[in-house]
Each structure stands twice: as C-alpha cells, then as structure tokens.
Amino acid sequence: MMAHKRETRMQKLQEIAEQLGLGKNVQNRKLQAWLSADGYELYLAAWAEQQEIRDTLKAKPAVVQEYEELLRTATFWHNRAVAAEARGQASHSELDDRATDYYERALERLEESVHNDASLHAWFDRDLDFSVGSDLQANAGSMPIVITSRSADNRGGGLVFAKQTKQEVKLAAVEREILNLEADVRGTAVSLGDLLGRDVGDD
Numbered sequence: 001m002m003a004h005k006r007e008t009r010m011q012k013l014q015e016i017a018e019q020l021g022l023g024k025n026v027q028n029r030k031l032q033a034w035l036s037a038d039g040y041e042l043y044l045a046a047w048a049e050q051q052e053i054r055d056t057l058k059a060k061p062a063v064v065q066e067y068e069e070l071l072r073t074a075t076f077w078h079n080r081a082v083a084a085e086a087r088g089q090a091s092h093s094e095l096d097d098r099a100t101d102y103y104e105r106a107l108e109r110l111e112e113s114v115h116n117d118a119s120l121h122a123w124f125d126r127d128l129d130f131s132v133g134s135d136l137q138a139n140a141g142s143m144p145i146v147i148t149s150r151s152a153d154n155r156g157g158g159l160v161f162a163k164q165t166k167q168e169v170k171l172a173a174v175e176r177e178i179l180n181l182e183a184d185v186r187g188t189a190v191s192l193g194d195l196l197g198r199d200v201g202d203d
Contacts (some may be wrong), residue, residue, distance in 0.1 A: 003138050006181060009034060013178050018173040019108050030168060035177050043173035053163050057148060063113040067106055068146055074102030102136035110144065123147055125155040 004042070012034045016026055032040050081095035111130045114120050121128055124144040129136060136142060145151050 004040075006184070010178065010181050013174055013181070017171060017174045017178065020167055020174065023167065024168060025167075031173065035173060036180070039173060039180070042176070043169065046169050046173065050164055050166070050169055057163075058065045060119075060146075060148065061120065061123065063117075064120065064146055065108070067110050067113070068149075070102055070106035070109060071143060074099050074106060074143075075140065075174060077102060099140075100138055103143060106143065107136060107138055125149075 002175060016030065016034060019026055027101050031043060077095055077099035080086070081092045081099055084092035084095055106201065107130070110120075115132075123146055125147055126135070126144055136144060145155070
C-alpha cells in the first residue's frame with residue numbers, strides 16, 4: 001500500500017513538473033496536495049525569499065545610483081569620442097579623455113563605497129576586485145554594471161542571478177520532492193539488501 005502511494009505521488013509530481021516546465025500554471029493547493037508538509041513549507045520559504053529579493057531591488061542604494069550617473073556620463077563622452085573619431089575629427093582625443101576621467105571617478109567612488117559597505121557587491125554584475133591587474137578598468141566594456149541595467153554588457157550576477165520566477169520556484173520544489181522520493185526508495189533498497197545479506201550469512 002505504501003509502495004503504491006509512493007508510486008502515485010511520484011507520478012503526480014512528475015506530471016506537475018512537466019506542466020511547470022511547459023510554462024503552465026499550477027496552483028498552490030495542488031502543490032500542497034502532492035508535496036510533503038516539509039516540501040511545501042520549503043516552497044513557501046523560497047518564494048518569500050524571492051519576494052524579499054524583489055523588494056531589495058526596488059530600494060537601490062544612493063551610492064549605487066551615484067555610480068550609475070557617473071557611468072552614464074562617462075558613456076556619453078565615450079560615444080561622442082567614437083563618433084568624432086569615425087568622422088575623422090581631432091576632438092575625439094579630448095572627448096575620450098573626458099570619458100576616461102568619468103570612468104575613473106566612477107571606479108574610485110565605487111571602491112570607496114564598497115570598502116565601507118561590502119553588501120554593495122550584490123548590486124553589480126561581476127566581482128568587484130580593485131587590486132592592480134584586475135579586470136576592472138576605466139574604459140568601456142570593463143566597468144562593473146548595476147544588475148538592474150539593460151546594458152548589453154550586463155553579465156547578470158549579484159541579486160539578479162538569485163532572482164527566480166514563481167514558476168521556477170515551484171518547479172524547483174517539485175524536483176526536490178521527486179529527488180527525495182527517489183532517495184527514500186534507494187535507502188529502502190539498501191536496507192533490504194543488508195538484511196538479505198545477513199540472512200544468507202546466518203544460513
């Protein structure tokens with residue numbers, strides 16, 4: 001009876017996982033019906049954590065906004081320099097120097113801010129390593145990008161990397177439950193194997 005119940009749960013969970021994988025909505029009450037009590041609690045906790053991440057992303061720190069403004073200004077002058085060079089204008093060198101100045105100011109301000117508040121690392125798409133020889137450089141393409149930016153250079157790290165849709169959280173909960181059921185089956189099989197081995201030895 002218990003084996004049949006486990007098989008039924010496994011089948012239902014696999015069906016739910018397939019539905020979620022196809023982007024179909026699965027209501028919470030259905031999850032609650034087929035997940036274990038612990039599994040459902042873990043799902044609720046995981047979604048609550050995701051909501052906290054979303055709330056955090058809405059409250060961008062002032063120093064991050066300041067960095068973004070400096071970076072936008074640097075990008076503006078960089079684009080002007082590129083355009084001037086394409087037209088063969090000598091002014092491109094001066095414009096490029098302006099861009100570099102703002103890139104440097106942005107990095108210096110960011111380094112100072114991160115030194116005072118290490119939690120700011122989570123707001124950027126890459127490791128904030130300011131040591132000599134690091135990948136961070138005062139030029140286009142080598143600057144840290146704020147994770148909420150739509151820039152093509154955004155590597156998508158930090159808090160955004162941890163952000164999941166509700167569909168993804170549900171699927172993870174179901175897949176975890178399936179793995180737990182499979183682990184239970186393997187554990188039972190090993191136990192029975194040990195028991196049979198002892199019986200044979202006794203004979």
